[in-house]
Amino acid sequence: MDFSFFFQQAARSPLAPHLPALEQALAQVDPQRHGDYPRWCQALEALPRVAVSHFEFDQPVVRVGRQRDCNDSTRSAIETALLGLHPWRKGPFDICGVYVDTEWRSDWKWDRLARHIAPLTGRTVLDIGCGSGYHLWRMLGAGAELTLGVDPSLLFQMQFRAIAHFAGAQPVHHLPLGIEQLPPAMGCFDTVFSMGVLYHRRSPFDHLIELRELLRPGGELVLETLVIEGEAGQGLVPHGRYARMGNVWFLPSVPTLLQWLEKVRFREVRCVDVTATTTAEQRATDWMRFQSLPDFLNPADPTQTIEGYPGPRRAIFIAET
Ligand SMILES: C[S@@+](CC[C@H](N)C(=O)[O-])C[C@H]1O[C@@H](n2cnc3c(N)ncnc32)[C@H](O)[C@@H]1O
Incomplete structure (x- = not known):
């Protein structure tokens, strides 16, 4: 995988001192170890070249290209190639009139946080666990100077590449790395997002400290995670699975x-939003044909998960270093 455009742009950014360590981390990534990698490469290679001049990164649907930028047969080739990267979880996107109706309405999360965060204009931003990169494009649309997302999922790296294929050279980058593979204490980002990651980390305090050390002094953390209702000191450690x-x-x-x-x-430190996740926000679609939230809730009482825990409720926290 070629990351030369990232290294070129990042060399002129506050990330510059950390590029040798990032290069080393990327050298450890072996995509061939993933059995689906050749199939995903074929899907990317099948994407037609389209001259695109219209972008919308500041609207709920991240739109690259217009219907009129290509004919129906090219549009059908785009759709087939993008479907080769199923399942699409985070979006929605519209690529030259192909609407990628993802499992999640990720724009709803963005709407819940956008008015609470420091303006992104001119900022260098990191999104930990960025999935397909949907929110990276929204960060660009909100004025960020450079956005970097990291996510260890190779499929999400390929989905990002598919969108970037049409969006062209933008200051938006995606690396197939987990937070633990980043150089320690980079201390160079103006804003760090960690959304939907904390509950996947075995050691929540270590995750919070890692996030703090990625930020420059005076930088802002935007943290989104699953929570339960309760008092200070209370929490839930699910025995086995939570919502599957x-x-x-x-x-x-x-x-x-x-x-x-x-x-x-x-x-x-403040909490700016608490919202129960609904089956309108997370559901199966033609672009994510596996089971989704409606299958993970108790059919007799949808306020509970299928395992009998309180249903998913997500909170957004903002804090400064
Ligand atoms: C629930 S999704 C959240 C995606 C996106 N941030 C959002 O809020 O819509 C969690 C993401 O974290 C990624 N992830 C899992 N372990 C990670 C790690 N160690 N470092 C960074 N990301 C990780 C997963 O691959 C997945 O894309």
């Missing part, structure tokens, strides 16, 4: 997570 997810370690209450953030020395 096998790798959920800890769901704190809002007051508990506020205390954790203060304990690891974040300042100006």
Whole structure:
């Protein structure tokens, strides 16, 4: 995989001192180890070249190209190639009139946080666990100077590449790395997002400290995670699965997570939104044909997960270094 455009742009950014370490981390990634990699490469190679001049990164649907930029047969080739990268979880996107109706309405999450964060204009932004990169494009649309997303999923790297194929040279980058593969204490980002990742980490305090150390002094953390209702000190450690997810370690209450953030020395810590996830926000579509939230809730009581835990409820926290 070629990351030369990232290294070119990042050399002129606050990331510059960390590029040798990032190069080393990327050298450890062997995409051939993933059995689906050749199939995904074929899907990317099948994407037609289209001269695209219209972009919308500041609207709910990330739109690259217009209907009139290509004919129906090219559009059908785009659709077939993009479907070769199924399942599409985070979006929605519209590529030259092909509407990628993803499992999640990720724009709803963006709407819940956008008015609460420091303006992104001119900022260098990191999105940990960025999935296909949907929110990276929204960050660009909000004025960020450079956005970098990291996610260890190779499929999501390929989905990002598919969108970037049409979007061209933009200051938006995606690396197939987990947070633990980043150089320690980079301390160079103005804003760091960690959304939907904390509950996948075995050690929540270590994750919060890693996030703090990625930020420059005075930088802003935007943290989104599953929570439960409850008092300070309360939380849920699911025994086995939570909403069919096998790798959920800890769901704190809002007051508990506020205390954790203060304990690891974040300042100006606040919770700006708590929203129960609905089956309108997360559901199966033609672009994600596996089971989804409606299958993970108790049919007799949809306020509970199928395992009998409180249904998914997500909170957004903002804090400063
Ligand atoms: C629930 S999704 C959230 C995606 C996106 N941030 C959002 O909020 O819509 C969690 C993402 O975290 C990624 N992830 C899992 N372990 C990770 C790690 N160690 N470092 C970074 N990302 C990770 C997964 O691949 C997945 O894309």
